[in-house]
Amino acid sequence: MLRNAYRAAALALFLVIAILLNSAFRPPPENPFTDDMDRSVNPGDDFYRYANGGWLKTASIPAGQATFDTRAILAAKTGQQVRSLIQDAASAQSAKGSAAQKAGDYYASFMDEGAIEAKGVEPLANEMAAIDAITDKASLSAYLGGTLNGEVDGLTANGDHVFGVWINQGFEDSEHNLPHLWQGGIGLPDRDDYIDASPKKSEVRKQYQAHIAAVLKLAGVADSENRAERALALETQIARAFAPDEEAADVNKQNNPWKRSDFAVKAPGMDWDAYFKSAGLAGQSDFLVWQPSAVTGVSSLVAHESLDAWQDYLEFHLIEHYALVLPKAVAAEHFAFFGKILSGAQEMPSRDSLAIAATNGALGQAVGQLYTQKYFPPEAKARAEAMAADLLSAFRGRITNLTWMSAPTKQKALAKLAAFKIFVGYPNTWIDYSTLDVVRGDAFGNMRRAEAFNRSRNLARLKEPVDPIDWPLNPQAPGAVIMFSPNAEFFSAGILQPPYFDFQRDAAGNYGSAGAGMAHEISHSFDELGNIYDAQGRLGAWWTDKDRDAYHALGARLAAQMDSYCPMPDACVKGKQVLNESISDLAGLQVAHDAYVMSLKGKPDVVVGGLTGEQRFFLAFAQRWRRLQNEAALRKQIATDTHPPGEYRSDAVRNLDSWYDAYKVIPEDKLFLKQDLRVRIW
Ligand SMILES: [Zn+2]
Numbered sequence: 001m002l003r004n005a006y007r008a009a010a011l012a013l014f015l016v017i018a019i020l021l022n023s024a025f026r027p028p029p030e031n032p033f034t035d036d037m038d039r040s041v042n043p044g045d046d047f048y049r050y051a052n053g054g055w056l057k058t059a060s061i062p063a064g065q066a067t068f069d070t071r072a073i074l075a076a077k078t079g080q081q082v083r084s085l086i087q088d089a090a091s092a093q094s095a096k097g098s099a100a101q102k103a104g105d106y107y108a109s110f111m112d113e114g115a116i117e118a119k120g121v122e123p124l125a126n127e128m129a130a131i132d133a134i135t136d137k138a139s140l141s142a143y144l145g146g147t148l149n150g151e152v153d154g155l156t157a158n159g160d161h162v163f164g165v166w167i168n169q170g171f172e173d174s175e176h177n178l179p180h181l182w183q184g185g186i187g188l189p190d191r192d193d194y195i196d197a198s199p200k201k202s203e204v205r206k207q208y209q210a211h212i213a214a215v216l217k218l219a220g221v222a223d224s225e226n227r228a229e230r231a232l233a234l235e236t237q238i239a240r241a242f243a244p245d246e247e248a249a250d251v252n253k254q255n256n257p258w259k260r261s262d263f264a265v266k267a268p269g270m271d272w273d274a275y276f277k278s279a280g281l282a283g284q285s286d287f288l289v290w291q292p293s294a295v296t297g298v299s300s301l302v303a304h305e306s307l308d309a310w311q312d313y314l315e316f317h318l319i320e321h322y323a324l325v326l327p328k329a330v331a332a333e334h335f336a337f338f339g340k341i342l343s344g345a346q347e348m349p350s351r352d353s354l355a356i357a358a359t360n361g362a363l364g365q366a367v368g369q370l371y372t373q374k375y376f377p378p379e380a381k382a383r384a385e386a387m388a389a390d391l392l393s394a395f396r397g398r399i400t401n402l403t404w405m406s407a408p409t410k411q412k413a414l415a416k417l418a419a420f421k422i423f424v425g426y427p428n429t430w431i432d433y434s435t436l437d438v439v440r441g442d443a444f445g446n447m448r449r450a451e452a453f454n455r456s457r458n459l460a461r462l463k464e465p466v467d468p469i470d471w472p473l474n475p476q477a478p479g480a481v482i483m484f485s486p487n488a489e490f491f492s493a494g495i496l497q498p499p500y501f502d503f504q505r506d507a508a509g510n511y512g513s514a515g516a517g518m519a520h521e522i523s524h525s526f527d528e529l530g531n532i533y534d535a536q537g538r539l540g541a542w543w544t545d546k547d548r549d550a551y552h553a554l555g556a557r558l559a560a561q562m563d564s565y566c567p568m569p570d571a572c573v574k575g576k577q578v579l580n581e582s583i584s585d586l587a588g589l590q591v592a593h594d595a596y597v598m599s600l601k602g603k604p605d606v607v608v609g610g611l612t613g614e615q616r617f618f619l620a621f622a623q624r625w626r627r628l629q630n631e632a633a634l635r636k637q638i639a640t641d642t643h644p645p646g647e648y649r650s651d652a653v654r655n656l657d658s659w660y661d662a663y664k665v666i667p668e669d670k671l672f673l674k675q676d677l678r679v680r681i682w
Pocket of ligand 1: 584
C-alpha cells in the first residue's frame with residue numbers, strides 16, 4: 001500500500017473513477033464569473049478565450065509542473081484545509097475517543113520521528129518472530145492468511161501481500177456482499193517488470209534486488225544479499241502467476257465464482273483450512289476469484305518453494321510495508337527505490353505530507369467528519385442533492401426521447417436510472433471508530449491497529465446487507481467515483497467546493513460546472529462502458545446490436561467534429577480516441593442545461609453582472625475546462641489521453657441551440673455550426 005503513494009492506481013473496468021476538478025478556483029468574489037473573462041473576444045468566435053482569456057493571460061504554470069488547472073488548484077486548496085484541520089487536532093486537547101483526538105494523535109505520532117527512531121526496528125519483533133516460526137506448509141498458509149487484508153479495491157489492485165480482498169456485491173448477485181480475491185504480492189508495478197528481458201527492465205530488477213538486500217540489512221537480518229536473491233526469485237515466480245494485464249482488466253475474466261471447497265481442488269498446495277481460518281473467513285462459502293492463475297500459482301509455490309525463500313520474501317515485505325513508521329534509514333531506503341528509481345521523484349515528500357496522507361488513509365472518515373463540519377454545511381448537501389435530483393429527472397427525459405435506442409432497451413435504461421443512486425458530500429452514517437485505539441507516541445502500533453480495525457470492519461460487511469453502500473472515497477478527498485456495481489455515483493464534499501460548486505451561489509453556475517460534471521458521470525453508466533451492468537449492478541449487457549450501431553453512427557459525427565480541432569499544425573485531436581469522453585461531455589452539458597431550466601420552475605433567471613442565467617450557465621461550463629499546459633504535455637495529451645484538451649471540451653457548447661440563443665451566435669462566427677452539424681446523442 002505504501003508504494004502506492006508513488007505510483008498511480010491501476011484502473012479496473014469494474015469501476016471508473018473520475019476526478020472532476022476542472023473548474024477554476026478563485027476566492028468567491030462579488031461576481032465570480034466576470035473576473036477571468038476577456039470581453040474583447042467575440043464569444044461566437046472563441047468561447048473558451050471569451051470565458052477564460054483574463055485568466056489565461058495572468059495565470060502561470062508552477063515551477064516543476066507541466067500543467068496548471070483548477071484540478072491542481074482545488075486539490076491544493078482542499079489539501080491545505082485538511083492539513084490545517086489535522087494539525088489543529090494534533091495541537092488541541094480533544095476528548096479521548098473523539099474524531100479529533102484520533103486524527104490528531106495519529107498525525108502527531110507519525111510526526112514524532114524521535115520516538116520512532118528510539119524504538120528502532122523493535123516494533124517488528126513479534127511479527128518477525130512469527131515468520132521465523134513458520135516450520136511447514138500449514139504454518140506458512142496460516143501466516144499468509146493473516147496477511148489477507150483490504151488494501152485493494154475495485155480501483156487499486158496493488159496490494160503488497162500475495163492476495164488482497166475487497167468486499168463488494170457479486171458480479172451476478174446484488175443481494176450479497178462477497179469477498180473478491182485479487183492477485184498481489186509483487187513490489188514492482190507490473191508482471192511484465194519481472195519478465196521483460198530488455199536491458200532497462202533488467203537494470204530495474206537489479207536495483208530492486210539491491211533494495212531488498214538494503215531493507216533486510218537495515219532490519220538487522222543477516223546474510224541479506226543471498227536472502228534478497230532468494231526473495232526476488234520467489235517474487236518473480238509469483239509475478240509469473242499473475243494474469244497478463246489485458247486479462248486482469250477484462251471484467252468477464254474476473255467473474256470467477258469459487259466455492260470454498262474449490263480451492264483445494266483448483267489450487268492445491270496451500271493449506272486452505274489454515275489459510276481461511278487465520279484470514280477470518282473460516283465460515284465463508286462463496287468467493288469471487290478475479291485472477292485464478294494467481295491463486296493457483298501462489299498455492300503451488302507454497303507447496304514447492306522452500307520455506308526459507310518464503311521467509312525471506314515475507315520478512316522483506318513486512319519491513320517494507322511499515323517503512324514509513326520505522327527509523328529514518330528504512331523510510332529513506334523505501335523512497336530511494338520506489339520514489340526515485342521507479343517514479344523519478346527527486347525529493348522525498350515532506351514528513352508532514354506523508355503524515356497527512358497516512359492519517360487520511362487510516363482514519364478517513366474521522367478526518368471526514370472534521371472536514372465536513374467546517375467546509376460542507378447541511379445546506380450545501382441539500383443544494384447538491386437537489387441538483388442531483390434535477391439531473392436525474394433531466395436524464396430521464398433525455399432517455400425517453402431518444403430516437404436511436406430501441407423501446408425495449410429504453411425500458412432497461414429507465415429501470416437502471418430509477419435504481420441509480422447519487423451520493424453527495426459525505427456518508428449518512430459515519431464509520432464508528434470507537435474500538436480503534438489511537439495512542440500518542442506509538443506510530444507503528446497505531447498503523448497496525450488501524451489496519452486490523454479496517455480489516456475486521458471489512459469482513460463484518462460480509463454479514464451485512466449490500467445497502468447501505470460503503471463510500472469508496474473519503475469526503476475530504478476532492479474527487480468523484482462512479483461505480484457500475486453497485487449502480488451508484490459519489491461526489492465528495494472535497495470536490496463540492498467553490499467555484500466548482502458553491503452552495504451560496506445561484507443555480508446557473510453550479511449546474512454549468514458541477515452539474516455538467518455529475519451528468520457526465522451519470523452518462524457513463526448508460527454508455528458503452530456502463531451498458532454491460534444492469535440496474536442492480538450485475539453483469540449483463542442490455543444494449544442490442546442495433547442500438548450499438550445507431551449509437552456508433554451518431555458518434556462518428558461527433559468524432560469528426562473533434563477531429564477538426566488542431567492546437568498545432570501537426571497535432572490534431574483524434575476524434576476516435578476521445579469519442580467516449582466527448583460523448584459524455586456533451587451529454588453532461590445537455591442534461592445539466594435541461595436540469596438548470598427545470599430548477600427555475602418556469603421563472604426567468606435574474607441578471608448578474610450583466611449576464612443572464614443562460615449566459616452564466618455556459619460561461620461556468622467553459623470556465624471549468626480552463627487549463628495551462630506546456631507543449632510537451634499538450635502533445636502527450638493529444639497522443640494518449642481519452643479526454644481532449646480543455647479548450648475543445650468547452651467547445652461542446654457548439655452543439656446546443658440554447659448557446660446560440662444565449663450569446664447571439666451568428667453564421668459568420670467561427671464556432672457556428674449549421675443545424676445539421678450540431679450533434680445530439682443523449
Ligand atoms: Zn468520463
